[in-house]
Amino acid sequence: MTSSELETPPLDTARRLAERGDLDGAAAILRELAADPDEPDRAQAAVGLAVVLEERGDLEAARAAARTALATGHPEYASQAACHLAQGFEREGRAEQARAAWQAVLGVGAAGYVPLAHLALARLAVRAHDLEEAERELRAAMAGGDGEIAAHAAQELADLLMEHGEPGAAAELLLDALEAAPGDEAPGLRVRLGIAHLELACAEFAETVEGGADAQTSALAIELLARTLPLRGRDDDAGRVWSYGLEHADETLAAEVRLRYQRDT
Known part of the structure; x- marks a missing residue:
């Protein structure tokens, strides 16, 4: 091992091992750092350990590591740990646990x-x-x-x-x-x-029709409503609006609506 390798910070060594696929080696370094309450990089190491352990498929151990990071209260890494927990719980459909973890993010306050x-x-x-x-x-x-x-x-x-x-x-x-x-x-x-x-616009057109306007105005409102509703994915409602106008008891209104409807037929 060269002197430069000996001088490499443990976090960097763990990162390189993880990038090379040596998750066990990375986890061993990160676990040692995260277990030391006096280690300045404890919070960051614990978050890294959570990520590595999750990649290994050890979800419960990963969550324990994330909780270690969260307990440090570090603005950056405690927040990352809480997000890690929350996202994992959401993926599993565990809404209450996810909510508690997101609340923990708010508690850190970063x-x-x-x-x-x-x-x-x-x-x-x-x-x-x-x-x-x-x-x-x-x-x-x-x-x-x-x-x-x-x-x-x-x-x-x-x-x-x-x-x-x-x-x-x-x-x-x-x-x-x-x-x-x-x-x-x-x-x-x-x-x-x-x-x-x-x-x-749809609400105004509907209110015009319901308000009992004259036949020409009501027919215009019916047409505009029926042609606008499909833009909102409401084709069935548009069909009902046309039917309302075409079958209206007021023959003058029905005739006006028929003229407007037939422009596309």
Whole structure:
């Protein structure tokens, strides 16, 4: 062994061994470092050990190593360890354990990881059909200081609002998000904003029909509603709207709708 190899820091040696596929050798070095409470690199070594052990298929030992790193409270490596735990639990469908691990990320409080944790907690809340919690977590992710995550959270929250009949609130949210979004995130936000406007348009067309407008105005609203709904994947609803107009008891209105419908036939 050369003098340069002898002087190589143990973490670097472990990394090189892992890259060469010697997971056992890497684990042995990392395990020794992680077991020493006075080792300055203990947190980093424990995270590395968790990754290596998971690659070896030893999930429980990997989680024990991640918990060792988490217990150090190190802003970077404790956060990485909690994320490692959370992502593993999510892959296994263990929602409660995943939620606890993401909460641990928040407990560490490292600014670079907090928005990611809020976004993940929102994802879990959506799966659990807890929409109030999902909205809280998405708004927290938007306020976390990471432009990319904030834009992603805004899109997800806008989708939730539209799914629950609040396109106006979704549009306002997206307009606010566009003001602060990084340039490469703006197109996705604008697409969502366009969708929100489509939903608003559908609501206005429907209200016009239900409000008892004159035959010509109602026929126009029916046509616009029936032609807009398929853009939102609602072909069956569009068919029902056409049928409503074509079969309407008001013969003048039905005739107006028939003229508009026949333009495509």
